[in-house]
Amino acid sequence: MNVIVCVKQIPDPALPGELDSDNTLKRDGKLILDESDSYGVEMALQLVDNAGGGEVTLVSMAPNDETSGLRTALAMGAAKAVLVSDPALAGADALTTAKVLAGAVGKAGEYDLVIAGTESSDGYTGTVPEQIAEVLGVPSVTFAKSIAVDGGSLNVERQTEAGYDEVTCPTPALVSVTAGVVEPRYPSFKGIMAAKSKPVDTVTAADLGVDSVSWAQSITAVDDAPPREAGEIVEDEGEAYEKIVAFLDELKVI
Amino acid sequence: MAIDNIWVFSQVADGAATSGTLELLTKARSLGGSVTAFVAGSVGGAAGELGDHGAAKIYETGDLGGALPGAAVSSAMQAVIDGGDSPDLVMFPQNYEGRDVMSRLSVKLDRTVLTNSTDVSVDGDSVSVVTPIFGGTKMVTSTFTGEAPYLAAFRPKSFEVEGGAGAAGEVAAAPVPDLGSTAGATVTAVHVEETSGPKLDEADIVVAGGRGLGESEKFDMVEELSKALKGAPGASRAIVDAGWVPYSYQVGQTGKVVKPTVYIAAGISGATQHMVGMKGSKNIIAINKDSEAPIFGVADLGIVGDVHKVLPQLLEALQSRG
Ligand SMILES: Cc1cc2nc3c(=O)[nH]c(=O)nc-3n(C[C@H](O)[C@H](O)[C@H](O)COP(=O)(O)OP(=O)(O)OC[C@H]3O[C@@H](n4cnc5c(N)ncnc54)[C@H](O)[C@@H]3O)c2cc1C
Ligand SMILES: Nc1ncnc2c1ncn2[C@@H]1O[C@H](COP(=O)(O)O)[C@@H](O)[C@H]1O
Numbered sequence: 210m211n212v213i214v215c216v217k218q219i220p221d222p223a224l225p226g227e228l229d230s231d232n233t234l235k236r237d238g239k240l241i242l243d244e245s246d247s248y249g250v251e252m253a254l255q256l257v258d259n260a261g262g263g264e265v266t267l268v269s270m271a272p273n274d275e276t277s278g279l280r281t282a283l284a285m286g287a288a289k290a291v292l293v294s295d296p297a298l299a300g301a302d303a304l305t306t307a308k309v310l311a312g313a314v315g316k317a318g319e320y321d322l323v324i325a326g327t328e329s330s331d332g333y334t335g336t337v338p339e340q341i342a343e344v345l346g347v348p349s350v351t352f353a354k355s356i357a358v359d360g361g362s363l364n365v366e367r368q369t370e371a372g373y374d375e376v377t378c379p380t381p382a383l384v385s386v387t388a389g390v391v392e393p394r395y396p397s398f399k400g401i402m403a404a405k406s407k408p409v410d411t412v413t414a415a416d417l418g419v420d421s422v423s424w425a426q427s428i429t430a431v432d433d434a435p436p437r438e439a440g441e442i443v444e445d446e447g448e449a450y451e452k453i454v455a456f457l458d459e460l461k462v463i
Numbered sequence: 464m465a466i467d468n469i470w471v472f473s474q475v476a477d478g479a480a481t482s483g484t485l486e487l488l489t490k491a492r493s494l495g496g497s498v499t500a501f502v503a504g505s506v507g508g509a510a511g512e513l514g515d516h517g518a519a520k521i522y523e524t525g526d527l528g529g530a531l532p533g534a535a536v537s538s539a540m541q542a543v544i545d546g547g548d549s550p551d552l553v554m555f556p557q558n559y560e561g562r563d564v565m566s567r568l569s570v571k572l573d574r575t576v577l578t579n580s581t582d583v584s585v586d587g588d589s590v591s592v593v594t595p596i597f598g599g600t601k602m603v604t605s606t607f608t609g610e611a612p613y614l615a616a617f618r619p620k621s622f623e624v625e626g627g628a629g630a631a632g633e634v635a636a637a638p639v640p641d642l643g644s645t646a647g648a649t650v651t652a653v654h655v656e657e658t659s660g661p662k663l664d665e666a667d668i669v670v671a672g673g674r675g676l677g678e679s680e681k682f683d684m685v686e687e688l689s690k691a692l693k694g695a696p697g698a699s700r701a702i703v704d705a706g707w708v709p710y711s712y713q714v715g716q717t718g719k720v721v722k723p724t725v726y727i728a729a730g731i732s733g734a735t736q737h738m739v740g741m742k743g744s745k746n747i748i749a750i751n752k753d754s755e756a757p758i759f760g761v762a763d764l765g766i767v768g769d770v771h772k773v774l775p776q777l778l779e780a781l782q783s784r785g
Contacts, residue, residue, distance in 0.1 A: 226597050228601075305573050328716075333578075337566075348644075350531065362647075377648075442754070462647060462692070463781065
């Protein structure tokens with residue numbers, strides 16, 4: 210079974226976010242593997258393991274030929290990667306991103322399944338996976354908690370607002386997976402060494418036949434949100450609960 | 464061209480329109496133009512309600528037969544557009560179904576999408592949306608620059624619900640065409656987690672717990688306190704991911720958006736992705752042992768203290784009042 214995983218490389222979310230002069234997110238520092246996508250990588254590795262054959266290929270779009278996040282996923286066990294890096298794609302909208310990634314999926318070879326995260330940590334449009342599926346012309350299941358392969362179809366548990374649904378879906382298909390559903394493995398030392406020599410095919414949008422790289426939206430203003438009025442902060446000396454009771458009393462909710 | 468024809472992606476559950484649908488219809492009708500509700504599924508008895516909130520016209524796909532809505536409903540929308548009724552703006556809720564349908568439609572029509580928005584405005588031919596970023600500390604205004612239809616998704620509870628628009632809309636069928644190679648994703652079984660008490664996103668009081676509770680069993684304190692306050696228990700993603708509570712408890716960017724009268728955050732740090740789900744609460748009480756925790760930045764009452772001390776005392780005080 211061949212699985213392709215879309216992995217985004219993002220600025221470290223532990224650092225405070227900043228806007229560039231053109232009001233898009235700053236992405237010029239070192240990038241890391243988006244944690245949201247580490248679950249998909251883990252799930253793909255498990256599926257290929259269980260199938261007893263095939264490989265996991267990564268696709269990513271990132272500026273400046275950035276591969277550090279890809280190397281992390283290669284060290285986990287993915288076999289190879291296609292990286293789209295193209296200055297023309299800086300600030301690309303979700304639709305353009307999806308067209309480019311679908312092109313990269315085509316370049317990555319035959320697949321049974323494409324996996325993506327439900328939403329990225331820095332962009333969180335949550336639309337890219339389903340857009341990729343539409344460009345590829347395949348069925349899709351979003352918000353998957355688990356994926357099992359059953360011949361030519363998938364059995365997916367799809368999270369819902371009230372619980373979960375069981376969904377079947379023929380392959381090839383795209384599935385987006387939610388965070389926290391599997392425990393992403395830590396790359397071993399051997400894995401890290403091996404990842405250094407795994408192939409990363411770096412291409413531009415034009416190489417993939419995506420030539421209309423423009424998007425029909427522009428940021429027209431960035432304003433500070435009105436600050437919330439500062440509240441009262443008290444140190445608990447054993448009686449702070451009384452403050453809460455009095456506060457609730459005043460609101461007449463108790 | 465003005466923004467004359469506005470569609471709202473609409474959902475009907477148990478015979479009633481969802482609150483998200485009514486929020487978007489109410490907003491759509493304030494933008495001028497005529498409003499159409501595009502129902503994913505059958506409108507059933509909800510036509511009157513949709514009409515009263517602004518829908519002059521209603522399209523219904525009819526029962527989807529278990530098909531996931533992404534491919535199905537977007538194809539039904541495209542068929543109507545190809546048939547000559549083309550919207551200027553399509554408003555979607557930023558939920559599972561809305562997001563999937565919008566994504567597919569964006570590729571079919573080759574149109575950009577704007578997501579996670581909390582407001583929309585129309586100025587002549589131009590449509591702009593407002594999106595909070597960095598945990599709601601900055602508001603970004605984005606404008607569509609290409610040709611309509613413009614596709615935008617809005618966070619739950621961005622708009623008030625107001626009826627009184629008038630009579631039920633005229634209902635037309637918008638059947639799902641053959642989906643070709645995108646067909647086949649089908650729901651075979653539905654599992655609903657039983658909960659008692661008010662629903663998390665409708666409750667007047669929400670008591671939410673986070674990793675600061677220390678261990679799974681301690682979430683009982685949160686459950687009991689919410690029960691004593693006749694509210695609903697909620698959670699940060701950290702403890703949902705850890706498996707302490709089901710996903711349906713999650714508040715935040717990937718969970719529910721809540722705006723209760725009182726939100727009590729116990730042992731929650733206040734990550735930006737959590738804050739976008741609760742910042743709109745009318746009153747926020749935070750209990751955290753770290754006086755530097757970001758949650759205190761939005762708290763009306765902040766208690767710097769240990770949840771294992773404060774919560775039991777609070778519970779006891781409330782219970783002794785009867
Ligand atoms: C794409 C994406 C989407 C996300 N969506 C969501 C979402 O929808 N909802 C969400 O909540 N998060 C979401 N997150 C995760 C978010 O970034 C945080 O990791 C999460 O909210 C942290 O949960 P927490 O506050 O419980 O844990 P922590 O951040 O670990 O905070 C625990 C807090 O408890 C305090 N504490 C510890 N012990 C005690 C004690 N004894 N008494 C009192 N206080 C104590 C600590 O001081 C600390 O502030 C998302 C992240 C990403 C990347
Ligand atoms: N630039 C990118 N490179 C690779 N995958 C991406 C990229 N952008 C989005 N994705 C995939 O799409 C998912 C959802 O992202 P988003 O739509 O930005 O919330 C991510 O978790 C990734 O799997």
